[in-house]
Amino acid sequence: MNQRRFELLCAALLGFGQLCIMTGFDSESFILESVIHSIHEREPARISQYAGYYGQAVIYAFYMIACMFSPSILAISTPKVNLVLSAIFFTAFPIGFLFTNSYYYFFSCALLGVGFALFYQGQGGYLTSHSTRETIESNVSFSWSVACCCMILGSGILAIITKVSSTEIEHLPEALNITNEAHKMERRFSDMEISFLFTAFTGCSVLGIITFFLMPSKDVENCIESSSEKKETFTGAFKLTCSTLVSWKMVQLMPLFCLVGLNTSFWLSVFPTAMSFTTHNSHLIYLPAVYSCAVGSGEVVMGILISFLSKRIKNFGQKPTMTIGAIFTLIYCVLIHLSTAMDAPMRPSHAEPILFHHSYLLAFTIGFICGIGDCCINSVRSVICALAWPKRRPQAFSVSKVFQALASCILFFLSPITPLYVYTIGLPVLSIIAAILFFSIAKRTQTMERKMTEGTRNAFEIGKKLNL
Template sequence: MLGFGQLAMMVGYDSESFILESVIHSIHEREPETISPYAGYYGQAVIFAAYTIASFLAPSILNVTTAKTMLIMSAVSKLLFSAFTGISILAVVTFFMIPSKDVENCIESSEKRGTFVEALMGILISALSKRIKGFGLKPTMTIGAISVLVYCGLVHVSTPFEAPLRPTSEEPLLIYHSYPLIFVIAFAAGVSDCCINGVRAVICALVLPERRVQSYSVARMYHAGACTVCFFFSPVTPLYVYTIGLSVLSVIATIVFYRVADSTKSMERKLTQISMEKKKIAEMQVC
């Protein structure tokens, strides 16, 4: 239910983003003095700037409310755009139907102690995690990084260098765009987004179990802040800066993630050993 609700909410958000950019470009083509051709990018930058601030404030709000309430509030906001009212209502209804009671090993407990992945890929990760120990960490991160390399590579060889900056008749590096290619790129981008967001939530919960909401929000804050910078500089940033930059960053992130995951396993082994020693000591005292 969480995955479907997130899917419904993100479909509305992504659709709004693409339509916003297209409409602004269309208006600028008809009446150049009316609006800047880059206003869509600036609008996205402002949205992500607000997202950065919201990520910073989210843990404090969660201390006085519940994760379910936050999900409902976030879905009530796709309602600001009347074209996506139906999908937003579907997301709100789905979030309302999520059970409020705690389950074993739940990420966010309803009990407050004071001073939050999408559809097809989420199902795959969930199924494999039950069969392969630790699949939600290194294997999922690897799938996400490979997906980033795939879609960045396809965009790199199929899009002219100056395409993000201005209309151009320049030839692509290797292949031309087509509907099948666009669907492949979109699918790879969705898989990478799902995997990387998923492992980020998992590693935050493992490394800082008592502050998992705060650590995840800080990670999202850096993410949104970087998106804000990218959108503000998009009018002067060539395509290859994105495709090569994202690929390099994904490889670096995977290497760092592996090290953190290894240290987490080491920490778990130490805690398990300490727990077993305490248990033995307690048994000896009883004897």
């Protein structure tokens, strides 16, 4: 097998492992607040009605803290070890919904936050040790597009189990003897449906553990950064992380990293919750499945497109991709703004939208556009972290996640009291600011690379002449 095919194989396996562990997490996030709201209605003492939002806030709080130490852990381990550990922590989360308990729920949220930090540190290290400068943009996009099939798989799981459980769902309000009109009409999840869903998600996560354990770990020739050569100690890597955190270049990219966190949290949890809480959608029981399939399809299509164009257009994975991401973020936020009630993310809502109601077609359209924008934003973040800090790439990946996790943590803590329009107006504005600052950093990075290439070429020519 030649090197390029080996790189693609490694990227595909990495993406497949991510697909397995993220199938559960992403699909859970689409319905988490609605599921917990349903459990709370049946047994109020069992778990808080807003534990879905607060639990995700705990996830991102621990994610943020763990990101400060994950480069140090990578310095004394390997990307593969990080990936296996992260998959174990991801598996612990869906298991808890088979015997829902408030204490275990928040404990597993904390574990999942640490798992996130370990996964993304391992992912970044694995990609840079199995890619060259010429193939990094393509490999990142290819791996990401494979991984994002998780939402297509998750939509299938949601649709099948919803179909199997649909009879019980239809009679659930009467069985609960709920008299409040809003609660009669909002989307509810039965105990049977919850058990089926989270058993399937647990099985997918276990498959992720097996995939990461079996992946090849040998570095490729001329890789960006070797995983086998340990250049830092635990303490040294932590000091580098702290210095990277306050570097001027990182401060300029902070809006981009915060955009990744806010945007992902919004389309992954807040908007799906708003659709579930919109009482006009009570008959659209397959809405989470349709939306999940659409987001995954958009991510996959755009990931393949970026990978294809990066081979033919130099630096396509930077400014052009960021521009596409900002434009599509604006478009999907406008569609959500016009079709969703302002209070829908906070509580079951009867309110009328500005222009039109949700439908399966609209949910698919919004999800597909959202997937395209999210793929672009995540791709440019991965590429710029790999290129802008050539001597501290693990630290750059990690610090970018610190800002991402901080933004997500704040969003989820405030979600129970935040109107929808704060997101639909704020995200497009932030994407424009992030794009402008990103262009400046990307331009300087490309200039730096040209100088390094010229210096290497001159040194080679001098050495050649001396040998003659």
